Amino acid sequence: MGSTLKLAPRMSAVKESPTAATSAKAAALIADGRDIINLGEGELDFDTPEHICEAGILAIRNGETRYTPVAGTDRLKQAIRRKFKTDNGLEYQANQIIAATGAKQLIFNAMLATVSEGGEVLIPIPSWVSYPDIVSLCGGSAVHINCDEASGFKLTPEALAEAITEKTKWLILNSPNNPTGTVYDAAELKAIAAVLINHPHVMVLADDIYEHIIYDGQFTTIAEAEPALYERVLTVNGVSKILSMTGWRLGYAGGPSWLIRAMEILQSQSTTNASSISQAAAAAGLEASLDFFHPRLEALRNRRDVVLATLKRTAGCLSAGIPQGAFYVFANCSGMIGSTTPNGGKLVTDVDVASYLLEQAGIALVPGSAFGASPYIRIAFAIDDTRLAEACERLVSACAKL
Ligand SMILES: Cc1ncc(COP(=O)(O)O)c(C=O)c1O
Incomplete structure (x- = not known):
């Protein structure tokens, strides 16, 4: 059978x-x-840098091998807060930060915490393969917004405005983008934000996992480009790409405390905390220079x-x-x-x-x-x-x- x-x-x-x-x-x-x-x-062929590996080994030797707080160790949360402030101009308190087993788990937890039957999530297409399936698993509808090659595969404010309904819960924005490599500049993000400001029921998930892997131009994330959206943005990032740590499984996010708390509760009933060793290694990576x-x-x-x-x-x-x-x-x-x-x-x-x-x-x-x-x-x-x-x-x- x-x-x-x-x-x-x-x-x-x-x-x-x-x-x-x-x-x-x-x-x-x-x-x-x-x-x-x-x-x-979707993985760099580079090795995890030596100083990060050493921090992981040291964590094992120091006995950092037990459960940690669900949302992450104090040291890691501190390193994440500093990173958001320095790189993105975003101030988050400790209760606005969560670390998880990869950015993917954060996206999953955010959707599970907020999307149910009938909820719509706007996904500019082409998009990373996992967003639509995660939304569907949570019972929501993935609403595709097609972005053409001629406009650099970018979401336009007009297309966004047309796609928003009363049921829209989220817009997922991914810049630099997988699979197209498209990067939104600050003016483009501000134009997108201008549409969202008129729809206070819509949240934004900024997937910034490819931050720093930029060949031309400057990285900006939407909560930085439009501070008026700060309360409605979940900024997701991680160490998989920039620090070549895909196998360590460590992602992090900053956002409104009510959402972070809900994600923490969900995580407390699934994986609990991200690996204690990966947290120590990621903290060392975030604390050090990216030279x-x-x-x-x-x-x-x-x-x-x-x-x-x-x-x-x-x-x-x-x-x-x-x-x-x-x-x-x-x-x-x-x-x-x-x-x-x-x-x-x-x-x-x-x-x-x-x-x-x-x-x-x-x-x-x-x-x-x-x-x-x-x-x-x-x-x-x-x-x-x-x-x-x-x-x-x-x-x-x-x-x-x-
Ligand atoms: C756009 C995008 N978001 C998230 C992820 C997942 O990252 P993580 O390894 O932190 O789960 C990937 C991985 O390929 C990705 O391409």
Whole structure:
């Protein structure tokens, strides 16, 4: 008998993360002996910096191996408060801060605490794969606002105004954006905020996880750009990307105390606190300078440029604007749609394009449809330079075979 017969109906609202599925597919092919280059992972290839690892080891040696307060240790909360003030001009009290097992858990907790049947959450598309599923799992409706390539995949104030209803609970804003690399400047955020000011029932979740990974321009978050929204914004961030700590699972958020308290209560009944060791390591990372990241950012910029130059060699198969932040190129693959592969197959969708590139060229990447936009492919370029160069050659030659 199928296991689906035993599952709760809510499981129909959620699918496996397509990025995780791509990595699992790549890993299975690699285990079969295939040479696969994974351009599907939302993860930097850099190691966690030494001073952070040392702080984690020290925490173990010092016996910091017990439960901590649910919302985080005093030291970590202090480090987060200082970070928000220094980097973002945001003042939060200790009861306005919470740490969790990754930014993903914070987003989940925020939605679970506030969204129920009928509640609408506005999601500019293309978006990170998890927002719509998290909203659906909480019983809410994910309302997609399509943002076109021609306008840099940016949410416009007009599109936002049109999408807001009485049922709207949240707008989720992600800058720099996964998958497009789009970055909103202060003026654009202020224009979006001007719409929200007229709708006091709408909250904003600012997902700033790619803060500091910016090639051109200046990072701003919406609560900083428009202080009048401060009471309605949950600012989510974490150490996964900037400190290369994906596996440590540590995210944090600042926001109104009533919401933070509700998220804390939920967390007290699920994972309790984030790992005590990860908290100590993250605190050390947040307390220290980010100077170590400068050469890393330059390496990422070079890789971005390598990918963009490669797309120009695909004879119209692929094209993309210049991502200002994060580490993805969201390439339009309409030039490949309708083509016939050397095996006689037809490329009808971006899922076909991703499958073709996996099978023909040994490159794993995620189709745009996973992010709500087609036909695109997301190229995650935070991998070793030599492997990236090899992937680019394979891409050019796979396109030439169509
Ligand atoms: C836009 C966005 N938000 C949140 C996350 C999750 O981050 P964390 O590792 O802190 O859970 C990711 C991870 O890929 C992401 O791309």
